[in-house]
Structure formats: structure tokens, C-alpha cells
Amino acid sequence: MRYISTRGAAPTLDFADAMLAGLARDGGLYVPESWPTMGADEIAALAGRDYAEIAYRVTRPFVGDAIGEADYRAIVERTYAAFDHAAVAPLKALAPNHWVMELFHGPTLAFKDYAMQLLGNLFNHVLGARGERVTIVGATSGDTGSAAIEACRGRDAIDIFILYPNGRVSEVQRRQMTCVDAANVHAIAIDGTFDDCQALLKALFNDGAFRDEVALSGVNSINWARILGQIVYYFAAAAALGCWQRQIAFAVPTGNFGNIYAGYVARRMGLPISHLVLATNANDILSRLLATGTMKRGAVHPSLSPSMDIQVASNFERFLFDLMERDGPRVAQQMAGFQDTGELPLSGDALDQARAVFTGFRLDDDGTIEEISRCFQATGELLDPHSAIGVAGGAAHRGDPAVPMVSLATAHPAKFPEAVERATGATPQLPPHLSDLMTQPERFEVLPNDLAAVQGFVRAHLAAGAPA
Numbered sequence: 001m002r003y004i005s006t007r008g009a010a011p012t013l014d015f016a017d018a019m020l021a022g023l024a025r026d027g028g029l030y031v032p033e034s035w036p037t038m039g040a041d042e043i044a045a046l047a048g049r050d051y052a053e054i055a056y057r058v059t060r061p062f063v064g065d066a067i068g069e070a071d072y073r074a075i076v077e078r079t080y081a082a083f084d085h086a087a088v089a090p091l092k093a094l095a096p097n098h099w100v101m102e103l104f105h106g107p108t109l110a111f112k113d114y115a116m117q118l119l120g121n122l123f124n125h126v127l128g129a130r131g132e133r134v135t136i137v138g139a140t141s142g143d144t145g146s147a148a149i150e151a152c153r154g155r156d157a158i159d160i161f162i163l164y165p166n167g168r169v170s171e172v173q174r175r176q177m178t179c180v181d182a183a184n185v186h187a188i189a190i191d192g193t194f195d196d197c198q199a200l201l202k203a204l205f206n207d208g209a210f211r212d213e214v215a216l217s218g219v220n221s222i223n224w225a226r227i228l229g230q231i232v233y234y235f236a237a238a239a240a241l242g243c244w245q246r247q248i249a250f251a252v253p254t255g256n257f258g259n260i261y262a263g264y265v266a267r268r269m270g271l272p273i274s275h276l277v278l279a280t281n282a283n284d285i286l287s288r289l290l291a292t293g294t295m296k297r298g299a300v301h302p303s304l305s306p307s308m309d310i311q312v313a314s315n316f317e318r319f320l321f322d323l324m325e326r327d328g329p330r331v332a333q334q335m336a337g338f339q340d341t342g343e344l345p346l347s348g349d350a351l352d353q354a355r356a357v358f359t360g361f362r363l364d365d366d367g368t369i370e371e372i373s374r375c376f377q378a379t380g381e382l383l384d385p386h387s388a389i390g391v392a393g394g395a396a397h398r399g400d401p402a403v404p405m406v407s408l409a410t411a412h413p414a415k416f417p418e419a420v421e422r423a424t425g426a427t428p429q430l431p432p433h434l435s436d437l438m439t440q441p442e443r444f445e446v447l448p449n450d451l452a453a454v455q456g457f458v459r460a461h462l463a464a465g466a467p468a
């Protein structure tokens with residue numbers, strides 16, 4: 001399988017090189033040259049298999065010759081053995097034919113572990129085989145950072161630097177990044193918003209000389225391998241609910257458009273998804289796009305669901321690439337226009353295509369608290385604020401009630417205990433492996449929203465033996 005850039009002006013790469021590159025050199029994102037497909041019989045054959053086996057079968061075509069079959073199988077098995085629920089991604093019934101899929105049984109209690117743990121093992125394998133090392137830099141609105149750190153901590157071939165918006169992540173999220181005792185891990189609090197962090201990250205990658213100097217690599221949701229690891233649970237849910245001939249729907253708490261884009265990929269691969277509910281908090285640039293036909297940048301509003309507090313959803317470019325019939329130069333032009341004006345209007349035809357897949361939904365903080373309370377009273381399930389937005393979105397846009405609706409629960413309630421307590425009076429407990437988190441010493445650096453300051457810090461903290 002070969003990977004091409006959404007902007008059409010970067011080299012075509014195989015899976016391993018696209019993964020190590022992160023962002024493409026023309027500023028675009030890597031996507032597979034074509035979509036592999038799975039027939040109804042192949043999807044039916046996933047039923048009753050364990051999660052690692054489903055992951056292997058669904059993702060194998062995307063890896064191609066870059067990693068041998070036995071090695072890849074071992075990587076996938078090792079990855080999901082580290083999760084703390086036997087089903088890895090268990091489904092629970094909330095209401096007739098409305099399910100919640102719990103994607104918080106990995107080491108950092110958010111759905112990002114499902115792809116990031118795979119990515120850590122893939123990086124380790126590929127770098128080890130090549131005798132190379134990399135500097136990973138990531139930007140996080142909360143959960144990506146800790147998931148990336150858990151996936152990379154203590155690995156010889158990797159130094160990892162994570163930028164997060166100072167004061168805008170929850171205490172549990174921050175401590176999961178700052179209480180890590182590993183010399184190759186560096187948490188950086190930027191005086192700014194998540195979008196500022198993301199802009200710094202892009203600027204680091206767009207500085208070709210710096211990029212080569214430190215062998216820069218990225219694990220943000222712009223990395224194709226992240227999307228890859230997220231496709232799996234859409235198939236796992238469909239297999240568990242018997243949906244290979246009949247349809248299934250999903251509701252996805254959305255920020256950077258990575259998770260829901262993986263659902264779109266599953267649909268392109270042949271999974272019979274009727275629609276994907278794109279559920280946002282008050283930072284609703286994408287639900288407004290579906291309502292109005294124009295993507296219009298606004299200010300970021302801090303919310304109870306900080307991992308969705310963004311206005312520029314990087315992964316949308318991948319979907320735009322398909323909407324523009326895979327015309328890279330046209331995507332580059334549209335993205336440049338968005339950069340300049342803060343607006344990206346879709347043609348009527350493109351908007352119709354987007355609406356045929358995605359249904360927009362928005363829930364503000366008051367609605368989120370109400371939903372956490374309602375769900376707890378009705379079912380006993382404690383939802384974190386992100387998951388609550390997905391559950392409310394799934395309930396609001398069921399469509400045909402005979403079609404199963406699966407709302408994705410993207411974080412464990414104990415990651416956001418204040419909101420959960422406020423809504424329900426119940427205090428969610430951290431699982432045993434994190435029970436001493438709140439008393440561990442923290443280690444982090446505060447830096448201004450300034451490219452040169454970040455570059456200087458990275459240079460100064462590369463481990464001995466890193467590229468000079």
C-alpha cells in the first residue's frame with residue numbers, strides 16, 4: 001500500500017515511511033492511495049474473534065509490505081494485551097438498540113490509547129529494524145499527550161516532547177503527562193490555547209532544516225497510523241452487533257476529526273454505516289459547517305470537555321481530499337484560502353456528500369451536565385463529559401430505530417471527576433494502576449507561544465546520541 005499527500009506535492013511513501021513522516025513535506029496529510037474493502041462475508045467472519053484478531057484483519061491491508069506478516073501479528077497482539085478489559089472495547093446497552101462502546105480501558109483511560117499503543121509498538125519495530133532514532137513532538141488538548149507519552153516512555157530510539165495549553169487541561173490529564181519518570185519524556189506547558197500548540201507543531205514540521213536536524217516525527221492525529229488504529233473498533237462493534245448486511249450508526253464526540261474520520265474510512269471499506277453523528281461541544285466549527293456549508297474559524301471556548309476545545313480540525317483535510325475528488329492542488333488552494341480568510345465554503349454538491357455521511361450535533365456545558373445526570377439515573381453508567389456529548393448525540397439522531405446506534409465513550413469518568421461529581425454526586429474512582437497519580441511529583445517546563453523558544457528547548461534536551 002502506498003500513501004499520497006492530500007496536497008499532491010510530497011513524495012509517495014510506503015506505510016512505514018508515512019508513519020515516520022507524520023505530516024507530509026508539502027504541508028498535507030498522508031492518505032492511502034486507494035481504499036481496501038471488506039465484503040459482508042469478511043465482516044461476518046470477525047464475529048466472535050478477539051479484539052487483536054479483528055485489529056489484525058482490518059488493518060493488515062494498510063500495512064502492505066512495510067512489515068512482515070508474523071511481525072505485524074505479534075505487534076498487534078502485544079498492543080491489545082496491555083488493555084485492562086478482556087473485551088478491550090466492551091459494549092453496554094443504554095436503551096433499546098442504543099449502545100455505548102467503552103474506549104477507555106487502555107493505560108491512560110482515553111480512546112487515544114487504542115491507536116497510540118499500536119503506534120508506539122510500530123515505531124519501536126520500524127526504528128529498531130533500521131537502527132534509527134527520532135524526536136517526536138506532539139500537541140495535545142489533554143488526552144493525546146499522555147497517550148503518546150505512555151506509548152513512547154523509556155524507548156531508546158525516541159525522545160518525546162509534548163506541548164499542551166498551560167492551565168487548560170484537567171489535573172488528571174496534566175499529571176498523566178508530568179508525573180512520568182522517564183528521561184526521554186518532556187512535557188511543555190505553552191502559554192496559549194490548544195490551537196496555538198497545534199500551530200507551533202505545524203511550524204516545527206514546516207521548518208525543513210530543524211525537521212532534519214532533530215529527525216522530527218509526529219504522533220498527533222495527523223499521523224496516518226493513528227487513524228489506522230481507530231478504524232478497528234467500528235468493525236468490532238459491527239461484528240458484535242451482527243451488522244454486516246444490516247446497517248449500524250455511530251455517534252462520535254469530535255474535536256480534531258480523527259476518530260470520526262476513522263469511522264468514515266470504515267464506511268469506505270464497506271462497513272454498512274448509515275450515518276455518523278458528529279457530536280461537538282460549544283466549539284462547534286464542524287457542526288456549523290454541516291448546518292451552513294461554510295467552515296468558519298471562531299474563538300476557542302474552554303469547556304468541560306477540553307479534548308474537544310478546538311476550532312481547526314486538522315483531519316478534516318483528509319475528508320476534504322475525497323470531497324475534492326482527490327485533487328491535491330485544489331485541496332492546497334482551499335486550505336491556503338482557509339488560512340488567509342478563516343473561511344472555507346463547500347460547494348452544494350460537496351455539502352450534500354458530507355451530509356450523506358455526517359449528522360451534526362452540538363451540546364454546551366449545561367447540556368453536558370444534564371446528560372451525565374440523566375444517563376446515570378436511567379442506567380447507572382457514569383459518563384465523562386466527552387462521552388456524554390456522544391451519548392446525547394446518539395439519542396438525538398437515532399434515525400431508523402431498527403438500526404443499532406453506538407455512542408463512543410472516549411474517556412473514563414475518573415479523568416474528569418469534577419464534572420461527574422457535579423452532575424451525579426458520585427465520585428468516579430481511578431483504576432488501581434493510577435491510584436497514586438495525585439501525589440506523585442510533577443516535572444514540566446512553561447514556555448511562551450514562540451517557535452524559537454520551543455526549538456531551543458528541544459535542542460537542549462535531546463538525549464546524548466541523538467542526531468546532532
Ligand SMILES: *Cc1c(COP(=O)(O)O)cnc(C)c1O
Pocket residue numbers: 110111112142143144221253254255256257258259260307308386387410411
Ligand atoms: C481526543 C478526544 C476527543 C476528540 O477526538 P478527535 O479525534 O480529536 O475528534 C474526544 N474525546 C476525548 C476524551 C478525547 O481525548
